[in-house]
Amino acid sequence: MLSKVLSFFGNNQNGLTASRVNHVDRDYQRTFCRVPDETKLSPSLLEKRRTRDHVLKAFTQRVRISLINNTRAVTRAQERHQLSPIMTKLVGRAMSAASLLASWQYGDERVILEFRGTGPVEMIYAEAIRNGEVRAYTTTPKVNQASNMPLGLALGGGGTLRITKVLYNQASPYHSVVPLASADISSDIFNYYKYSEQIPAYVDLDTQLDYQDRVTFSGGLIIEALPALKDEKSNQNYLEPYVHRLQNLPPMSVLFGQDKHSLKTVLKAILQEELEEHSIQKLLVDFHCRCSKDKITKLLIKLQKEDLREFLDRQPGEKAVTCQFCNERYMLDTREVEELEALSKD
Numbered sequence: 001m002l003s004k005v006l007s008f009f010g011n012n013q014n015g016l017t018a019s020r021v022n023h024v025d026r027d028y029q030r031t032f033c034r035v036p037d038e039t040k041l042s043p044s045l046l047e048k049r050r051t052r053d054h055v056l057k058a059f060t061q062r063v064r065i066s067l068i069n070n071t072r073a074v075t076r077a078q079e080r081h082q083l084s085p086i087m088t089k090l091v092g093r094a095m096s097a098a099s100l101l102a103s104w105q106y107g108d109e110r111v112i113l114e115f116r117g118t119g120p121v122e123m124i125y126a127e128a129i130r131n132g133e134v135r136a137y138t139t140t141p142k143v144n145q146a147s148n149m150p151l152g153l154a155l156g157g158g159g160t161l162r163i164t165k166v167l168y169n170q171a172s173p174y175h176s177v178v179p180l181a182s183a184d185i186s187s188d189i190f191n192y193y194k195y196s197e198q199i200p201a202y203v204d205l206d207t208q209l210d211y212q213d214r215v216t217f218s219g220g221l222i223i224e225a226l227p228a229l230k231d232e233k234s235n236q237n238y239l240e241p242y243v244h245r246l247q248n249l250p251p252m253s254v255l256f257g258q259d260k261h262s263l264k265t266v267l268k269a270i271l272q273e274e275l276e277e278h279s280i281q282k283l284l285v286d287f288h289c290r291c292s293k294d295k296i297t298k299l300l301i302k303l304q305k306e307d308l309r310e311f312l313d314r315q316p317g318e319k320a321v322t323c324q325f326c327n328e329r330y331m332l333d334t335r336e337v338e339e340l341e342a343l344s345k346d
């Protein structure tokens with residue numbers, strides 16, 4: 001089993017070798033901010049830094065770990081798409097997973113997650129870029145379930161998770177499809193690591209709401225095994241020490257929500273003496289969509305003539321296009337409609 005894992009590490013597209021990670025780390029250090037010594041920051045600045053959405057990631061000889069607090073980004077998604085409580089939880093977890101997976105890529109490389117269930121929830125889409133942008137939507141934003149119902153019943157088992165990575169120096173995107181496990185997002189991402197990446201991993205994602213359905217905390221973490229040391233006999237319990245330490249801590253919603261701990265505090269508690277300051281990277285996260293009226297108009301021009309005609313024949317006030325990713329509505333003014341009219345006659 002170990003040789004299988006090692007050979008996989010040597011060949012997989014993400015190049016999860018220790019030397020590659022060290023090389024990546026040097027690149028990151030040149031480009032992105034380091035984490036300052038928190039003991040030297042004022043309480044107000046500490047609070048500001050703690051509540052700013054971000055990913056914190058680090059690696060050791062044995063594991064790499066990424067943690068996220070994206071409470072604000074998920075609140076923005078909830079507001080933009082008018083998500084029901086259960087959809088906020090599912091979309092929030094999907095956004096966390098996308099950002100955590102993207103955090104180990106380069107620059108504008110992106111990770112797209114598409115969950116297709118067999119329950120009332122049809123599809124959840126989350127897309128994140130290494131530089132911190134994340135956007136998400138669902139085709140069923142209003143699905144509602146009793147608050148104590150397991151999330152997995154909303155999405156439903158038997159569906160699929162499709163993961164797409166758009167990477168530099170790759171002619172086409174890298175796709176991976178795994179069956180949904182418990183359909184609670186965390187276990188589905190775990191399945192992706194287990195069956196597609198074949199990497200021992202621990203995944204814990206959570207999005208919590210208060211009694212008024214406001215997001216009180218969203219975030220989570222992924223711990224991934226790096227290639228075993230040469231004298232490692234088995235990888236069966238590879239992650240056990242880290243998971244054990246994590247499970248001795250309060251739940252994340254308490255750690256980051258009520259108790260206001262920083263991600264770094266938890267990172268230190270999990271990695272302990274293995275953690276080296278130079279390996280820590282912080283990436284800011286925002287709900288952001290690159291759509292614009294100009295891009296939407298260009299898409300309209302590419303429509304079939306009949307479809308463009310149907311759009312132009314709409315009543316004034318209805319000549320608008322809504323971006324499915326962020327729900328921004330773009331209304332075309334008279335001049336823009338006239339330009340489209342002219343193009344439709346070419």
Ligand SMILES: [Zn+2]
Binds near residue numbers: 289324328
């Ligand atoms: Zn948009």
